[in-house]
Structure formats: C-alpha cells, structure tokens
Amino acid sequence: MKVVLQDPRAHNRVAVTRRPEVSAYPGLDAAPFHPSERYPEYAGPLARTPNHAYALVRETLAGLGLDAERFGHADWNPLGALVKPGGRIVVKPNWVLHANEGTGGTDCLITHASVLRAVLDYVMLAQPSAVVVGDAPVQVCHFDQVQALGFDQVAGYFRSLGAPVTVKDFRRTTMVRETHAAQVSEERHGLEEFVLVDLASRSQLEPIAGDFAQFRVTMYDPRKLPQNHRPGVHRYLVARDILEADLIINVPKLKTHKKAGLTLALKNLVGINGNKDYLPHHRKGGADRGGDNYAESSLPKFLAEATLDFANRHLQWPRFYARVSRFAYRWLFFDRIRGKSIDVEGGWHGNDTVWRMCLDLNKILLYADPSGRLHDQPQRATLHLADALVAGEGDGPLRSDPRPIGILLGSLNAAALDWVAAWLIGLDPARIPITVHAFGHHELPLVQYATTAISAVVNGQPQPLAALPAVEPPFTVPAGWRGHCERVQAT
Helix, strand or coil, X not given: CCCCCCCHHHCCEEEEEECHHHCCCCCHHHCCCCCCCCCCCCCCCCCCCCCHHHHHHHHXXXXXXXXXXXCCCCCCCCCCCCCCCCCEEEEEECCCCCCCCXXXXXXXXXXXXXXXXXXXXXXXXCCCCEEEEEECCXXXXXXXXXXXXXXXXXXXXXXXXXXXXXXXECCCCEEEECCCCEEEECCCCCHHHEEEEECHHHCCCHHHHHHHHHEECCCCCCCCHHHHEECCEEEEEEEHHHHCCCEEEEECEEEEECCCXXXXXXXXXXXXXXXXXXXXXXXXXXXXXCCCCECCCCHHHHHHHHHHHHHHCCCCCHHHHHHHHHHHHHHHHHHHHCCCCCCCCCCCCCCCCHHHHHHXXXXXXXXXXXXXXXXXXXXXXXXXXXXXXXEEECCCCCCCEEXXXXXXXXXXXXXXXXXXXXXXXXXXXXXXXXXXXXXCCCCCCCCCCCHHHCEEEECCEEECHHHCCCCCCCCCCCHHHCCCCECCCCC
C-alpha cells in the first residue's frame, strides 16, 4: 500500500507533554487501562481510577498537530495523515527484559502497558488491516512474563473487539538461564519471517570495518559477526513485519544507557533485528590498542575477553559455557582491587561501535522495502512516542533506577525526539554520539535539517529549544559516561 506522504513541515516538531504531578501509571489491577475521561473520539468503557498515561498520549498526539482541524470532535483521527485505511501498522515497544537487574522495578525498564493501550486505541481509529505489536528483547528475557505486566489484558481486550492485533516476539535466538547451566535455543522462527538487508558501503560501520575481526556482542559466538560485518558487507536480519508495514509506531522507554549514553527512539530499533549476532556492540580491546571496549588496556581485561570468547564459542555445551563464563569475570578482580572499571562490555563514552549499528537500523527502517532493497526515498511513515512518565536513570538499560518525571514525547523523527529528550534530562545531545551523528551527513539521511531547526511544543505551546526547562536534578548517568555527556550550565 502506497505510503501517505507526511507534511515535511511537521518532521522537525517534537511535542512534549509534561505533567510532573501525574508521574505514575495505573496499577496492574486497572488493566486493560481504559481512559478515565470521556473523549469525543472514544466510545468505549471508562476506568474508575485516573489513567494519566492515556491522557498524556492523547495530548502528545494533539501537540504534534496531527489531524488538528478535527481535534476535539468525534471524527478526530490523528494517524489518518500517516496511513491509509487498510494499511499495516507495527507498534514497537521496549520490552527489553522481564525484570530489572537492579532494584528499580519494571516501570522504569520497559514501555508501560497503559501507554501501549492508549496508542492502540488511536491505531484502531486509522482502520488498519493488520496490527503487530512486537519486539526482540535480550536473549534471556522471559517474553511471557513481560506480557503478564498488563499487556496480556490489553491484547485480550482488543481481541474481544475483533481487532486485528497480533503480539510477536521477533527473536530467533533465546537463552534460558538455569542454576548450573545455560542453554541456547535456535530457530524460534524460520528465516522466512525475516529479511536480510545489506547496507554495504552505506553502513555507518564501514569506516571502522577494517577492524571487523574485533566486533563483539556479549554472550554470542564471535565467529558469527564477521560473516555479516566486514568491509563492504553490513547485513542485518530484520523482522519481515517491520518492512511490510506502512506505518511504524516506535514507543521506547526513556533511559540512560551504559553503552550508548541514551536509549530512546534511535536505540530502540535494535529490537527490529531477529538475531543479536548481527549487531556489533563494541570492538575487542582497549582504546589505546585500537579497540573501544574500554579506555585503558589491562592484563585482567585482556584475559577476561579471551576467556569470554572461548566460552561463547562453546554455547552448545551449556554447563561448560556457564562455568567458563563465570570464570572469565574472576580475572576482573585484579582491576577491581586497583580501583579500575571492570566493564568489558563496551559500557563507556568511548564506545564507537554501538551508535553506528543503531543508526544503521534506523536507515533500514526508513529506506528498505519488503524485499530488503534500499531506496533513495522513505518506504514507510514513522511516529515515535516516548514513555517517560517514569523514566530510567543510572546504570541502564537493564539496571535502571526509576525517575518519575511525568513526561511523554512525540515526533515524526527519531533523531529530533532524542535530541530534545537528552536536553530535558540534563544531557548535552551534542556530546552523545548516537544523537549528534544522527544529524550528520549520510547517503541515506535520517534527518533533513540541522538541530537548530528543531521545533519544540511543550503542553501545546511552542517553545525555543534553548529555553526548555530541564528536569531537576539532572539525570544520573552510568559511571562510564560521567563528565562526558552532561550539559554544562552557563555561569
């Protein structure tokens, strides 16, 4: 189905709905999270308790100026300008993991089901023929437990209405952790459900592809990455539903991120790729030796990396893998007692790989057709709605601490949204590679304008970007980013 062209004047607009007094989600007992107010465009049941998430989604769509002429009337259809009736829509949440690895809970970890419920109500107004809600979380995620955090009830509600909503786990590979072993399960889906897309020389990884043998991703066989990433070859395995969609609605969770600095609209697209061993996250070794896994080389880190490589080559032997991988981290004891960082997963500001991989996936989202062929013009419409009622700060993305700020952001452009979000939480987007390079010159551009052209609309009112009030205090960032991404206050 031919994509409806989006108003180019709206691409630089970022709508910010900011209600710090309502920075909480409805309880799980409120699922499927009906709105608590009667809106002209909504004729369904109402909740008895307040649902602030629903109200913020609605205000944000209005702030983007979508179908502005009919806002406040029964026929308001904010997504109608982005997709024709009968179109295919994919909603892409952040379902990274079923439980916080720290003590912060899931409200700051994944896209909340109440936000997704509101999004799906407006999706239904667009009269789609098919709606897929899907993500490829980390390999150890228990997908059913994520769904049990309220989305099972949301999906059940739409099924009861006869709505064409399907929930999908886009992963081909999962890992099941047990007490004394780890087991990798391949072939959750057949290859027919994915499309192989090669960006070749158009990849952001091409300038560093001379070091392709050093590409790594945690807990995956290092021999697989060079099959897909080397000079002139940069292949990704993308869920077919993504490339067959007429509209992608990206619904990330706002969090700080130890590898990328910030995870939001741009970083959330890691979840459209089915196998993680297509995704270089860092390059082996220290920055002083040509890698970007950590700043300074050390013998303990070298030995830990070598041991992890050995373990990851033997994933088919579960007990052996579990024992060797645990042993690998014991080498880092020597750096710990010397007061040095023990991160060997690229968790620092000098990671020059992960942002490139993320921007590659953004190019694919925009420019690849259902067969995987790249075009010079966007092949589908996009809408990005960021859940930050409760955001995540600290050592994200899997060990985030909750930060209730009562914000929801929206934009037709992922880079513009991330730029504004970084500013709002006290970070300098010009110091974060994934945000600043998204505005760089690309053969397949992600943005058609400079950062100075971004237009912010806060609670319905235009506001200069430089005048946007940041949340106080600024967000705490991961240890490897401190002093390297914060916004310097004028004196």
